[in-house]
Amino acid sequence: xxxxxxxxxxxxxxxxxxxxxxxxxxxxxxxxxxxxxxxxxxxxxxxxxxxxxxxxxxxxxxxxxxxxxxxxxxxxxxxxxxxxxxxxxxxxxxxxxxxxxxxxxxxxxxxxxxxxxxxxxxxxxxxxxxxxxxxxxxxxxxxxxxxxxxxxxxxxxxxxxxxxxxxxxxxxxxxxxxxxxxxxxxxxxxxxxxxxxxxxxxxxxxxxxxxxxxxxxxxxxxxxxxxxxxxxxxxxxxxxxxxxxxxxxxxxxxxxxx
Amino acid sequence: xxxxxxxxxxxxxxxxxxxxxxxxxxxxxxxxxxxxxxxxxxxxxxxxxxxxxxxxxxxxxxxxxxxxxxxxxxxxxxxxxxxxxxxxxxxxxxxxxxxxxxxxxxxxxxxxxxxxxxxxxxxxxxxxxxxxxxxxxxxxxxxxxxxxxxxxxxxxxxxxxxxxxxxxxxxxxxxxxxxxxxxxxxxxxxxxxxxxxxxxxxxxxxxxxxxxxxxxxxxxxxxxxxxxxxxxxxxxxxxxxxxxxxxxxxxxx
Numbered sequence: 001x002x003x004x005x006x007x008x009x010x011x012x013x014x015x016x017x018x019x020x021x022x023x024x025x026x027x028x029x030x031x032x033x034x035x036x037x038x039x040x041x042x043x044x045x046x047x048x049x050x051x052x053x054x055x056x057x058x059x060x061x062x063x064x065x066x067x068x069x070x071x072x073x074x075x076x077x078x079x080x081x082x083x084x085x086x087x088x089x090x091x092x093x094x095x096x097x098x099x100x101x102x103x104x105x106x107x108x109x110x111x112x113x114x115x116x117x118x119x120x121x122x123x124x125x126x127x128x129x130x131x132x133x134x135x136x137x138x139x140x141x142x143x144x145x146x147x148x149x150x151x152x153x154x155x156x157x158x159x160x161x162x163x164x165x166x167x168x169x170x171x172x173x174x175x176x177x178x179x180x181x182x183x184x185x186x187x188x189x190x191x192x193x194x195x196x197x198x199x200x201x202x203x204x205x206x207x208x209x210x211x212x213x214x215x216x217x218x219x220x221x222x223x224x225x226x227x228x229x230x231x232x233x234x235x236x237x238x239x240x241x242x243x244x245x246x247x248x249x250x251x252x253x254x255x256x257x258x
Numbered sequence: 259x260x261x262x263x264x265x266x267x268x269x270x271x272x273x274x275x276x277x278x279x280x281x282x283x284x285x286x287x288x289x290x291x292x293x294x295x296x297x298x299x300x301x302x303x304x305x306x307x308x309x310x311x312x313x314x315x316x317x318x319x320x321x322x323x324x325x326x327x328x329x330x331x332x333x334x335x336x337x338x339x340x341x342x343x344x345x346x347x348x349x350x351x352x353x354x355x356x357x358x359x360x361x362x363x364x365x366x367x368x369x370x371x372x373x374x375x376x377x378x379x380x381x382x383x384x385x386x387x388x389x390x391x392x393x394x395x396x397x398x399x400x401x402x403x404x405x406x407x408x409x410x411x412x413x414x415x416x417x418x419x420x421x422x423x424x425x426x427x428x429x430x431x432x433x434x435x436x437x438x439x440x441x442x443x444x445x446x447x448x449x450x451x452x453x454x455x456x457x458x459x460x461x462x463x464x465x466x467x468x469x470x471x472x473x474x475x476x477x478x479x480x481x482x483x484x485x486x487x488x489x490x491x492x493x494x495x496x497x498x499x500x501x502x503x504x505x506x507x508x509x510x511x
Binding site for chain 2: 136139140142143146147150151156159160163164167168170171174175178179181182
């Protein structure tokens with residue numbers, strides 16, 4: 001009984017704090033390894049594109065960032081909803097920790113898209129369905145972040161944030177399809193992203209490796225941010241004082257009266 | 259329930275109306291409560307006539323602003339008129355909806371209404387508030403929209419389509435705006451926050467509403483766009499009131 005591994009024990013912020021502290025260095029190591037190999041294959045091993053030259057190589061950052069921006073929104077909405085429905089504090093804190101990273105990846109996808117669009121299409125921006133819905137995704141992240149930071153009471157902020165995240169995730173497909181129809185109505189298919197040429201296998205490998213690297217980065221950053229949120233919210237608990245003393249910089253341990 | 263309804267809300271202030279005042283001795287059936295809430299909000303709007311007219315004034319000024327920025331060429335203006343009218347209607351709805359629950363929260367009647375109603379009726383409460391908001395701000399926009407269609411030299415059939423799309427679309431703005439008002443209740447900079455939260459959710463209404471007129475201008479049928487707009491209205495009418503009721507409970511917890 002005592003030897004069985006129970007996953008739910010990590011729902012306690014104190015236990016999760018220690019688990020995250022153990023895992024974060026491994027995620028950083030995984031990020032460094034996957035990113036180094038993926039970038040090496042992507043930049044030096046993958047063939048040059050017949051029509052776009054070397055400019056296409058930004059795809060190795062752009063596409064994984066776009067994938068992460070969408071996945072992290074779902075992850076954020078999921079944990080926020082769990083935290084709201086079951087009154088689980090840690091789930092809400094994880095949702096709060098995911099949001100800035102998701103917004104960062106959304107911005108990265110838009111930014112690299114613009115950098116790619118200039119050489120490929122001759123323009124920084126087109127009101128293409130994908131670009132526009134990615135921009136709206138950035139607005140949804142911004143709305144969530146602004147709402148939770150505007151509410152002082154953390155539990156009310158968690159619940160209100162969960163509500164807008166769930167409403168947003170219900171609306172994302174509607175927004176995506178409406179933007180798609182709007183786009184096809186207003187402008188002819190001058191630029192199509194959909195019929196991409198078949199990809200060389202080394203390109204695909206590089207893209208998948210960088211996706212794994214971004215996953216590892218997201219885990220490392222989200223866990224670190226979640227640790228900070230846990231410490232901030234549980235700052236009156238005894239275990240946070242102990243944790244701060246144990247994990248604080250050497251020789252700089254705060255003197256805590258007992 | 260009858261005693262609760264006829265009792266004045268706690269701490270009555272100027273402008274606060276007891277629920278029963280709208281329909282004295284009315285049935286306390288849900289439909290009666292719904293009508294009483296709408297009548298109460300309409301009466302409150304009638305007593306603050308200047309406040310109630312502000313959204314339509316904002317709409318008028320905002321729409322009239324575009325020709326100065328874009329230039330007086332009739333051809334350009336005719337082409338972008340539906341978009342201008344729709345964007346101005348969206349912003350007018352967002353600006354006016356910020357105060358939807360603020361006054362009820364300030365005088366305590368919101369808490370009384372939430373306390374008096376079981377969860378199912380809280381949904382009716384927010385639906386009634388959204389309906390009253392639409393009657394006070396959305397419907398006037400629909401009524402004056404043909405006037406702006408004439409000012410922008412639109413064709414008759416385009417004006418009719420624009421008006422009909424606003425008739426279908428402005429309730430969506432009131433429903434989603436009510437959700438934003440409940441989420442940002444009592445917050446600093448609630449108005450700007452509401453726009454950031456709710457405008458992305460309103461984009462489908464904007465696309466189908468303004469798109470319907472573009473279809474007509476292009477000589478095509480607007481039925482597809484109007485059907486999608488109607489579908490979005492039904493979807494919002496089903497989903498927004500429960501979400502708004504949940505948001506109110508979070509805000510007043």
